[in-house]
Amino acid sequence: MNNQRKKGVLLVQLGTPDAPSTPEVRRYLTEFLMDGRVIDIPVLGRNLLVKGVIVPKRAAQSAATYATIWDDENGSPLMYYSLLQQQMLQQELGEEYHVELAMRYQNPSIESALKKMESMLLESIKVIPLFPQYASATSGSVIDKVMEIMRGWQYIPQVSFVNSFCEDPLMIETFADHGRRHDIHSFDHILFSYHGLPVRQLGKVDPTGELKCPDHGCDSCKESTNPFCYLSQCYATTRAIAQKIGLSEDKYTVCFQSRLGKTPWIQPYTSDALHTLASRGVKRLLVFSPAFVSDCIETLDEIQVEYAEEFKELGGEEVVMVESLNDDPKWIQSLKSLVLAN
Incomplete structure (x- = not known):
């Protein structure tokens, strides 16, 4: 041709x-x-x-x-x-x-x-x-x-x-398939850990300046207010995967990793979520990282090594990472x- x-x-x-x-x-x-x-x-x-x-x-x-x-x-x-x-x-x-x-x-x-x-x-x-x-x-x-x-x-x-x-059906299905490889319901809790952003960047996506994001954003503004809100899109991805694998809201937590500096970033932080869950007696965690379509340093080291070690020090037993989309x-x-x- x-x-x-x-x-x-x-x-x-x-x-x-x-x-x-x-x-x-x-x-x-x-x-x-x-x-x-x-x-x-x-x-x-x-x-x-x-x-x-x-x-x-x-x-x-x-x-x-x-x-x-x-x-x-x-x-x-x-x-x-x-x-x-x-x-x-x-x-x-x-x-x-x-x-x-x-x-x-x-x-x-x-x-x-x-x-x-x-x-x-x-x-x-x-x-x-x-x-x-x-x-x-x-x-x-x-x-x-x-x-x-x-x-x-x-x-x-x-x-x-x-x-x-963020809600592409085949992408959601692939993440769900990868989660099912790990017998999802055998885990005490599921984390959906996304890459973080400074809170100030959430409000900047509205060029009129009228949108005033609260400190931790809104999980539904994608549908009601601003379709370009990163935080709301993360929640949309999470809801789609959770629905596909049959998770109720009390079985999972959305959190954010990789913060930098002292300025406020989107919360809850993944590290804080680990502390909260460990204090509740959670022992086994399964972690999705749907902000990434390929395994990388944030999934292979930050979650599987750094957060896994931190969770064990807090009394937890195991952190298992769901494989990224990779070459599926x-x-x-x-x-x-x-x-x-x-």
Whole structure:
């Protein structure tokens, strides 16, 4: 088929260091945290905070953590599964489509992926940030970067974005399938642990400034007030998975991990949830992490190692992590449906 008639698909994941070394992790963290949508404070203060405090303090420690999950042949799990997702989606879509993978931070960069796509004179490009729930710091940052790059093109093909897919039926089914591998009802309680955001970012998704999010947000504003609220989308994903696997509300808790600094972040924090559950005598926890479509440092280390050890110190016995979507064929079908929609 003539390349000029191909349709393009750009999958964009968060990113990963090129190697589990302190210099590479320092480079990754600097690019990531200097994004004004990630740390949304004036650039001077962001420079001082990121380059003067956070990165010098965290780079070596993070490099050591990455080394524990790194594979000599395949690199980071995030990269490994993201490449598989790209290859499997390409196979599903066939020759009519060209599928590229990019990372928002580090390599392969969005710039390099779009440069390749620009040379193909594609009929259209659909951009899919691989974050089920919309947030300015994730999907918004990807869309912003793509538009920044493409505005310099001399020709602009038809471009569309998938800004969220928090209730996509096939994605929900895949998470439910993965949960069922662990005999869900044998656990005392289920955690749905999402990546956290500063509370101040919740209120910024309303351009009119009229929406005033309370300290901990609202779990239903996706339907009633603001469809772009990250917190509400997390609750929507949770409700869909819980319904699919038959969980009543008293059997699960929604919580948020990976907070940074002293500013208030979305609560309850995963660490606090562990304390609360342990104090109630909960011994065995099953944890879903539906903010991630590939296993990564947040699932493989933060939950399976850090939180598991913390829970045992509090008197708990076991924390079991539900596998991410990774290379599940049903998840690839979910991606395919997102490409073909509209």
